[in-house]
Amino acid sequence: MSGRGAAGGGPRPGGHRPKSGADRSLAAYRALIAERGELFSNPPGRIFEILTSGKDIRRAQQGAKKARLQHGLSATDLRVGVLLEDPYLLVMRDAVRFPDGQVGLYNRIVAPPNVVVLPALGDRVALIYRFRHGTRSFHYEAPRGVASGPDPYEDDARRELAEEIGAEAAELIDLGELHPYSGICNEIMRLYFARINRIGEPDLHESIARITLFSARKLEQAIAGGAITDAPTLAATLRARLRGLF
Amino acid sequence: MADPDDPCPEGSARYRRLAAALPDYFSNPDPEGLVILTGEEELRGAEAEIAAHLAARGLPREWGCAGVFYEDAWIYCLRDVVRFPDGSLGTHHRIIHKDGPESVAILPRWQDRLVLLRHFRHGLRDWALEFPRGGGERGRSAEQMAREELREELGAEIISLRPLGLIFPQNNLMRTHLRLFFAEISAFGSANKAEGIAEVRTVTVAELERLIDTDVVTDSTSVALFTRARLRGLL
Numbered sequence: 001m002s003g004r005g006a007a008g009g010g011p012r013p014g015g016h017r018p019k020s021g022a023d024r025s026l027a028a029y030r031a032l033i034a035e036r037g038e039l040f041s042n043p044p045g046r047i048f049e050i051l052t053s054g055k056d057i058r059r060a061q062q063g064a065k066k067a068r069l070q071h072g073l074s075a076t077d078l079r080v081g082v083l084l085e086d087p088y089l090l091v092m093r094d095a096v097r098f099p100d101g102q103v104g105l106y107n108r109i110v111a112p113p114n115v116v117v118l119p120a121l122g123d124r125v126a127l128i129y130r131f132r133h134g135t136r137s138f139h140y141e142a143p144r145g146v147a148s149g150p151d152p153y154e155d156d157a158r159r160e161l162a163e164e165i166g167a168e169a170a171e172l173i174d175l176g177e178l179h180p181y182s183g184i185c186n187e188i189m190r191l192y193f194a195r196i197n198r199i200g201e202p203d204l205h206e207s208i209a210r211i212t213l214f215s216a217r218k219l220e221q222a223i224a225g226g227a228i229t230d231a232p233t234l235a236a237t238l239r240a241r242l243r244g245l246f
Numbered sequence: 247m248a249d250p251d252d253p254c255p256e257g258s259a260r261y262r263r264l265a266a267a268l269p270d271y272f273s274n275p276d277p278e279g280l281v282i283l284t285g286e287e288e289l290r291g292a293e294a295e296i297a298a299h300l301a302a303r304g305l306p307r308e309w310g311c312a313g314v315f316y317e318d319a320w321i322y323c324l325r326d327v328v329r330f331p332d333g334s335l336g337t338h339h340r341i342i343h344k345d346g347p348e349s350v351a352i353l354p355r356w357q358d359r360l361v362l363l364r365h366f367r368h369g370l371r372d373w374a375l376e377f378p379r380g381g382g383e384r385g386r387s388a389e390q391m392a393r394e395e396l397r398e399e400l401g402a403e404i405i406s407l408r409p410l411g412l413i414f415p416q417n418n419l420m421r422t423h424l425r426l427f428f429a430e431i432s433a434f435g436s437a438n439k440a441e442g443i444a445e446v447r448t449v450t451v452a453e454l455e456r457l458i459d460t461d462v463v464t465d466s467t468s469v470a471l472f473t474r475a476r477l478r479g480l481l
Contacts, residue, residue, distance in 0.1 A: 038371075039371065040371070041371045041372070042371075043371070043372060043373065045366065045373065045444060046366070046439065046444060047366040047373075048366060048368050050371075073319055083316060084315055084316050084323075086306075086309040086315075086325070086337075087305070087309065088337075088339060089315070089323070089339045091315070091316045091323060094368075096368075099366070099439060100439075106368050107318055108368055108369050109323070109341075109369070111419075131276060131278060131279030131280055131331075132414075132417040132418055133280050133326070133328065133338045133340060133418060133419075134340055134341070134414075134416065134417050134418050134419045134420045134421055135414060135417045135420075135421045135423075136271070136273060136274075136275060136279070136421065137275065137276075137279075138276070138279070139414070139417055141417070176459075176460075176461040176464070177461055177464045178464050178465075178466045178469065179367075179369075179370055179374065179464050179465055179466060180415045180416040180466040181369065181415050181416050181419075181420075181466070182367035182369045182370045182374050182376075182465060183367060183368070183369055184321075184368070184369050185369045185416075186369050186370060186371070187369075187416070189466070204330075204331050204332045205330050205331065205332040205334060206330075207278065207279050207280055207330065207331050209278055220477050221477075223473060223474060223477050224474065224477035224478050225411075226411035226412070229411070229412055229413050229414050229417075229423070230413070230414055230417055231413045231414060231415045231416075231466040231467060231469075231470040232466055234413065234469065234470035234473040234474065235466055235469040235470055235473065237473065238458065238469060238472070238473040238476070239458065239459065239469075242455055242458065242459045243459065
């Protein structure tokens with residue numbers, strides 16, 4: 001989400017330019033369905049089923065209008081489709097059938113995948129103390145960044161280690177997936193554990209103030225006591241511990 | 247008269263109003279951190295510089311404009327123009343929840359088992375096995391929100407509730423955080439289908455460890471909550 005890296009669904013070539021904003025949103029949505037069908041899956045069960053036919057979309061818009069007016073909300077913008085996008089983030093609104101059978105609209109955010117790497121130097125773990133834009137404050141956390149390559153994101157993990165802490169991975173172990181904010185966002189984080197041989201300089205561009213080494217005991221104390229609050233770092237620590245990696 | 251070369255002709259009036267209404271979210275607490283540019287002259291200059299870089303790469307110039315990128319009844323999504331500590335300029339998105347930055351997640355223990363919910367998550371377009379979470383209501387304490395979530399999502403009878411501090415699920419994008427709780431419960435009801443919950447599932451500690459280790463439980467908040475409870479010696 002920072003000013004570089006992979007696009008969350010970049011610009012798409014279009015033919016003619018439709019007239020209204022609503023037409024443009026829907027045209028971009030149709031292109032996205034054709035290009036990234038996985039974003040629109042309807043798995044079995046009582047789900048929020050995505051509706052894509054023109055007739056169903058119009059019905060869902062009417063359902064949303066009625067529901068919004070009942071709740072005293074504005075019903076002027078009932079667009080379905082891609083509402084906004086730039087290279088890092090895409091906001092869209094789907095027409096859905098809710099589990100109770102009602103139809104309406106449901107917003108979501110499409111963001112690129114991330115890699116999170118927990119690096120170990122000998123028997124200690126290296127965390128960075130980094131300023132985060134979302135919270136406007138510093139946090140202890142494992143190096144992470146936007147993945148631009150194909151999954152598994154080993155090249156991205158190695159690049160983040162090199163850029164953020166000047167380290168090279170002698171060994172890289174996949175710790176599986178994590179979903180940071182599944183309610184409204186499709187973002188996936190892939191976790192790795194890395195054995196490194198050295199630590200270099202922290203990356204100034206990334207607002208990394210320092211690199212701190214934690215023994216397993218100190219790390220667990222810092223998590224238990226609340227000094228470490230970054231959820232992906234807690235998750236990577238647990239997965240690495242469960243596998244006996246440190 | 248509008249300048250035809252202005253990359254951000256809509257200007258930043260709406261963004262400025264938001265910055266004035268929520269000054270806390272636009273603070274620059276540390277010169278070592280990412281500095282949000284809000285001064286009119288500095289912001290306009292930075293937007294023009296970023297627009298020129300984008301144009302040189304054949305990309306839309308308006309991608310370099312600060313603004314309220316998106317707004318609905320629940321969130322603002324902003325695009326800030328920032329200066330990185332190395333002096334370079336760029337844009338950075340942020341999500342602000344209108345109901346405030348705090349919600350709750352609860353690890354419920356019933357007898358010697360932990361209670362998880364199976365939810366359909368629109369963001370993922372898939373099912374997820376998670377601990378109860380929710381809230382985000384102004385004027386309610388975290389403990390009140392935790393009690394309500396346990397009752398609403400799980401129909402739980404609460405014996406005790408213990409706070410476990412907070413976590414940030416995505417600190418790059420939002421200030422929104424979750425206050426964590428460990429709850430001992432004496433009973434629970436059936437799944438609240440209207441909330442999109444399909445199933446209530448109880449597991450042992452060893453079973454949950456396997457579910458986390460094998461990528462069945464991938465919800466960041468749930469894994470972090472379990473980690474904190476384990477390291478506090480509660481499980």
